[in-house]
Amino acid sequence: MAHFTKATSVKDWLNQRLAIEKVEKVMASEYWIPKNINFLWAMGMVLAITFTLLLVSGIFLLMYYQPDVKDAFYSVNYTIMRDVDFGWLWRHIHGVAASVVFLIIYIHMFTGIYYGSYKKGREMIWISGMLLFVTFSAEAFSGYMLPWGQMSYWAGMVITNIFSLGGLHMDGLVEWIRGDYVPAQAFLTRFFMLHVLLLPLAIMGLIGLHFAALRIPHVNNQDGEEIDFDAESKKYLAGDKAGSKVMRFANDFMSKDMMVVGIYLIFFFYLVFFQYGFALDPVNFDPADGLKTPAHIYPEWYFLWSYEILRPFSVNIGLMAFGFAQVIFMLLPWLDRSPNAVPASRRGAFSIWFWLLLIDMIVLTAMGKLPPEGIFSTIGLVAALAFIVLWIALPFITMNEKKA
Amino acid sequence: MHNSSRRGFMGKAFGAVAGVGVVGSLVAMKKTWDPLPSVKAAGFTTLDMSIYPEGELITEKWRGKPIFVLKKTAEMVASQTESQKARDVVVGDSHFMIAIGLCTHLGCIPGYNAAEKSFLCACHGGQFNWAGEVTKVPPPRGFDIPPFKIEGNKMILGEAGPEYQAMKDSGVTL
Ligand code: HEM
Numbered sequence: 279m280a281h282f283t284k285a286t287s288v289k290d291w292l293n294q295r296l297a298i299e300k301v302e303k304v305m306a307s308e309y310w311i312p313k314n315i316n317f318l319w320a321m322g323m324v325l326a327i328t329f330t331l332l333l334v335s336g337i338f339l340l341m342y343y344q345p346d347v348k349d350a351f352y353s354v355n356y357t358i359m360r361d362v363d364f365g366w367l368w369r370h371i372h373g374v375a376a377s378v379v380f381l382i383i384y385i386h387m388f389t390g391i392y393y394g395s396y397k398k399g400r401e402m403i404w405i406s407g408m409l410l411f412v413t414f415s416a417e418a419f420s421g422y423m424l425p426w427g428q429m430s431y432w433a434g435m436v437i438t439n440i441f442s443l444g445g446l447h448m449d450g451l452v453e454w455i456r457g458d459y460v461p462a463q464a465f466l467t468r469f470f471m472l473h474v475l476l477l478p479l480a481i482m483g484l485i486g487l488h489f490a491a492l493r494i495p496h497v498n499n500q501d502g503e504e505i506d507f508d509a510e511s512k513k514y515l516a517g518d519k520a521g522s523k524v525m526r527f528a529n530d531f532m533s534k535d536m537m538v539v540g541i542y543l544i545f546f547f548y549l550v551f552f553q554y555g556f557a558l559d560p561v562n563f564d565p566a567d568g569l570k571t572p573a574h575i576y577p578e579w580y581f582l583w584s585y586e587i588l589r590p591f592s593v594n595i596g597l598m599a600f601g602f603a604q605v606i607f608m609l610l611p612w613l614d615r616s617p618n619a620v621p622a623s624r625r626g627a628f629s630i631w632f633w634l635l636l637i638d639m640i641v642l643t644a645m646g647k648l649p650p651e652g653i654f655s656t657i658g659l660v661a662a663l664a665f666i667v668l669w670i671a672l673p674f675i676t677m678n679e680k681k682a
Numbered sequence: 683m684h685n686s687s688r689r690g691f692m693g694k695a696f697g698a699v700a701g702v703g704v705v706g707s708l709v710a711m712k713k714t715w716d717p718l719p720s721v722k723a724a725g726f727t728t729l730d731m732s733i734y735p736e737g738e739l740i741t742e743k744w745r746g747k748p749i750f751v752l753k754k755t756a757e758m759v760a761s762q763t764e765s766q767k768a769r770d771v772v773v774g775d776s777h778f779m780i781a782i783g784l785c786t787h788l789g790c791i792p793g794y795n796a797a798e799k800s801f802l803c804a805c806h807g808g809q810f811n812w813a814g815e816v817t818k819v820p821p822p823r824g825f826d827i828p829p830f831k832i833e834g835n836k837m838i839l840g841e842a843g844p845e846y847q848a849m850k851d852s853g854v855t856l
């Protein structure tokens with residue numbers, strides 16, 4: 279075609295060169311969303327907004343942060359927190375968002391599990407989502423290193439030691455990851471690089487993949503109903519908006535989404551201004567000291583459940599259990615043998631499985647925070663074993679499920 | 683046919699060039715992450731072993747890691763089992779427990795309780811006795827012993843002397 283005419287308007291000028299009207303249709307006004315969904319379907323948008331908050335606040339922190347073992351602690355706790363006008367705001371936003379993003383991710387994941395939104399063509403959505411979870415975890419961990427406080431140092435020590443893989447004694451690998459015998463300058467600078475460039479790039483790429491994976495199967499709905507999107511969208515475009523089972527992504531669905539986002543943002547900024555303490559560990563307000571371990575080392579709350587799966591066992595078994603916990607969610611679409619993509623409440627034994635898993639992970643989280651002594655050790659061990667048993671049982675529970 | 687085989691050749695030729703490039707880049711990337719020579723060179727510490735008080739745990743530093751030095755009391759020396767003797771380091775006529783002060787589980791520094799003469803790791807609850815042996819999991823083995831060489835009253839950490847080599851060969855330390 280490549281034939282251009284004199285433009286009648288700016289829009290027409292752009293349209294001839296970039297086909298903006300077509301793009302708008304494909305991406306928004308003719309991207310169809312089922313009507314039968316609830317506020318839990320807004321969590322994806324809440325996540326996208328939270329990621330944006332992390333990105334913007336991170337850019338401002340980056341202007342004063344110094345990735346140097348001598349200056350890092352000072353640059354965060356004095357320069358950014360006291361000298362820079364509104365420096366505290368960016369730090370509070372960044373810290374609170376890093377914590378809250380995991381809460382929303384967990385809600386988003388468990389919504390997916392509850393409604394069976396990981397099967398019947400939605401496997402790639404699930405896999406890209408889990409890859410996002412893994413990358414977000416790495417992003418959170420690398421960011422935690424940057425203030426170079428006591429928790430940064432010792433979390434860095436303990437987590438990188440996991441790569442010696444227990445009985446395999448891969449100490450060379452651990453030193454390679456650190457660039458030193460212990461976490462030191464080389465370690466800090468490379469984790470800085472990962473945190474501000476490589477991992478955010480990977481996250482943005484994965485968010486693109488996640489959205490692309492949604493395109494063909496579309497989002498699920500509250501009844502797991504298989505909707506004929508072609509037929510329903512024709513009905514809608516023909517004027518039968520009320521009779522159609524779908525609506526436009528923009529502006530119809532967006533307006534609902536943004537309503538939830540608005541409520542979320544009020545809650546979020548309440549935390550930023552008045553309750554930011556939970557996101558900043560007091561132990562990390564002591565500068566890193568390689569000759570003194572803090573009395574209790576625990577990760578941020580969102581890693582506690584998997585940490586608690588590592589802790590009660592001897593080192594090799596602990597690492598195997600930990601590895602199991604890291605990959606097992608990824609396999610969910612294949613471990614669930616039932617073809618029913620309906621809410622858990624209509625799936626008999628699966629519904630019990632779902633609630634047990636959720637409760638077990640909350641128990642693991644609580645035990646992970648407590649010192650590994652006495653009754654807490656025992657509860658932690660039982661919960662860790664229960665986690666493994668639940669996942670092993672899943673294929674058998676779902677194999678004989680009746681057609682819902 | 684003629685055409686497609688020519689394209690096939692071009693594809694393979696490019697594949698070969700790209701393959702060499704990929705392997706080369708991976709090597710460079712791996713090496714860039716290696717510890718720097720300056721880091722490796724700064725790996726020696728000399729200790730004067732005549733200054734330590736008996737029965738008290740002193741922490742030194744080597745390669746950024748804490749090193750436990752415990753001069754054993756006569757009572758401890760007398761009560762040593764065979765396996766404890768195997769880890770014993772003798773300088774002149776003093777007996778020492780020398781160890782890298784990092785838990786062999788995931789590397790926290792266990793705390794020493796002088797009254798109970800034992801170490802407790804707060805991270806995941808591991809325990810060690812005064813001789814450096816593990817007494818409660820998750821740590822898989824006793825404390826690691828740093829490479830050392832004895833010269834008169836001095837001990838050089840980072841260099842493997844015959845006493846250390848013997849411990850390593852017999853599997854007392856990694
Ligand atoms: C920052 C990270 C993430 C962002 C920005 C994000 C974004 C989104 C968005 C916008 C949607 C569509 C709206 C919705 O159904 O909520 C979505 C759907 C979905 N996401 Fe994510 N997501 C993220 C992480 C994850 C994770 C960790 C998982 C879990 C494995 C996951 C699994 C899913 C699933 C299964 C759906 C389909 C839901 C359905 O069809 O009902 N996502 N995501």
Ligand code: FES
Nearest residue numbers: 785787788803808
């Ligand atoms: S690091 Fe000492 S018990 Fe885990």
